Structures are given as structure tokens and as C-alpha cells.
Amino acid sequence: GVIVELRNAGKAYGNIRALHGVSLKVRPGQVTCVLGDNGAGKSTLIKIISGLHQHTEGEFLVDGAPVRFTTPRDALDRGIATVYQDLATVPLMPVWRNFFLGSEMTKGPWPVRRLDIEKMKQTADHELREMGIVLDNLEQPIGTLSGGQRQCVAIARAVYFGARVLILDEPTAALGVKQSGVVLKYIAAARERGLGVIFITHNPHHAYMVGDHFSVLRLGTMELSAERSQITLEE
Numbered sequence: 362g363v364i365v366e367l368r369n370a371g372k373a374y375g376n377i378r379a380l381h382g383v384s385l386k387v388r389p390g391q392v393t394c395v396l397g398d399n400g401a402g403k404s405t406l407i408k409i410i411s412g413l414h415q416h417t418e419g420e421f422l423v424d425g426a427p428v429r430f431t432t433p434r435d436a437l438d439r440g441i442a443t444v445y446q447d448l449a450t451v452p453l454m455p456v457w458r459n460f461f462l463g464s465e466m467t468k469g470p471w472p473v474r475r476l477d478i479e480k481m482k483q484t485a486d487h488e489l490r491e492m493g494i495v496l497d498n499l500e501q502p503i504g505t506l507s508g509g510q511r512q513c514v515a516i517a518r519a520v521y522f523g524a525r526v527l528i529l530d531e532p533t534a535a536l537g538v539k540q541s542g543v544v545l546k547y548i549a550a551a552r553e554r555g556l557g558v559i560f561i562t563h564n565p566h567h568a569y570m571v572g573d574h575f576s577v578l579r580l581g582t583m584e585l586s587a588e589r590s591q592i593t594l595e596e
């Protein structure tokens with residue numbers, strides 16, 4: 362099936378056409394990469410799907426039915442979670458507390474308020490291990506972790522709270538080679554768990570390492586849309 366689909370979708374801010382005629386599908390267990398330079402329309406695309414902005418042309422469908430989200434809550438209710446580049450975590454809060462941050466926004470696996478602190482810590486520890494992150498101290502402020510590890514905590518959190526589709530906004534942009542590798546491994550782990558992933562990136566190498574589908578935006582339109590099997594790598 363297809364969870365999220367844009368059909369000839371677009372968005373104008375007043376008379377600025379930020380996005381035009383864009384079609385995109387997100388399937389469970391697949392990573393859809395969206396590439397493009399600054400101003401290509403990547404943020405606008407994310408905002409439409411995550412409920413921050415509305416499309417002004419074409420169609421946006423979830424589970425095959427047209428939708429129009431008016432708040433981020435609408436997106437979360439449909440299992441669409443976004444991990445933003447800068448705002449994913451609160452640096453001074455302990456790691457475990459960050460894991461539950463924003464959980465009141467989601468339906469979640471159970472009512473979070475009923476959990477005691479020890480149980481929350483155990484849950485965060487378990488979930489992070491499941492996804493392959495081992496931290497010796499969940500009490501440390503999350504700001505002490507590397508950028509890659511913080512991204513991973515944010516992704517693990519979204520997975521735990523029932524995301525079906527994960528939108529990752531340039532998760533490797535600020536990272537070095539090694540930390541990027543950690544995050545890419547993590548994206549692969551989310552895909553193995555059956556999530557559909559929209560991976561926004563400037564970096565074609567990172568896209569190729571985890572991508573099943575590739576869409577390239579340029580000045581608001583889709584310049585290229587290809588399956589992995591259609592891509593050939595030439596030196």
C-alpha cells in the first residue's frame with residue numbers, strides 16, 4: 362500500500378510558487394529520499410505533509426483518501442511524525458525525559474501520565490537499545506550527546522509513539538562522516554520496522570545508502586523521480 366501520496370501537489374505563498382506539480386508516494390518499509398538545493402521547496406513539502414502549511418494545488422492523500430491537515434496534531438493522529446533538524450530535542454533535559462517529550466501530542470501506546478519515572482526510564486532505555494543505541498547514563502543532559510545520537514533518540518521516540526511515516530529533515534546535514542553513519546544505520550532500522558521514511562537531504566551519497574526511491578526538487582518542481590533500480594552510479 363501507499364501511506365502518504367502527493368498528486369500534482371503545490372503551494373503558493375501569495376504569488377510566490379514554492380512548489381508546483383509534485384507527486385510522491387511513501388510506502389511502508391521504504392525510504393523516499395527528497396533531494397534539492399536551497400529554495401527547491403523541501404521545507405514546503407515537509408510542511409504540507411506535517412500539517413504546518415496547506416497545499417494550494419493538487420491532492421494530498423493519506424491511506425488513499427484526500428486530506429487537508431490544519432494542525433501538526435492532524436498529522437500525528439495519522440501516524441506522521443517529523444523530526445526537525447534543530448528542534449528535535451531539548452539540550453538541558455535528561456536523555457530519558459527527552460524521549461517522552463511531546464508524547465502528550467500523540468495517542469501513544471498507552472497514557473503516558475500513568476507511568477512513573479522509573480518506568481519511563483526503563484522504557485527509554487529499552488527502546489533505545491532495541492534500535493541499537495546504548496548509552497550508559499540516561500540522566501545526562503541530551504546536549505552532552507553527539508548530534509547523531511540526538512537525532513537517533515528523536516527517531517526512536519517517534520517510532521515508539523506509533524509513527525507509521527517518519528519525516529526526517531536533513532538529519533545528517535550538521536554531522537561528520539561517522540555520526541552520519543550512525544544516523545543512516547538508524548534510518549535503515551526504522552525501515553526494517555516497517556516505517557515509511559521521507560528522508561530530506563542535500564547529500565546524494567547518504568540518499569543512495571538507504572534510499573528506495575529518489576525525488577529531486579529544483580526551483581519547486583520535481584526534476585527527477587526514480588526507483589532505486591533505475592539509478593546507475595557512475596564515477
Ligand code: ADP
Pocket residue numbers: 374377378379380397398399400401402403404405406
Ligand atoms: P528549501 O527547503 O528546499 O530550501 P523552501 O520550501 O524553504 O525550500 O522554499 C521554496 C521557495 O519558497 C523559496 O523560494 C522560498 O523563498 C519560498 N518560501 C518558502 N517559505 C515561504 C513563505 N513562508 N513565504 C514566502 N515564500 C516562501
Ligand code: ADP
Pocket residue numbers: 399400403404405
Ligand atoms: P531550510 O534549510 O530549512 O529550507 P530556509 O532558509 O530555506 O531553510 O527557510 C527557513 C524557513 O523560512 C523555512 O521554514 C521556509 O519555509 C521559510 N522561508 C523561506 N523563504 C521564505 C520567504 N521568502 N519568506 C518567508 N519565509 C520563508
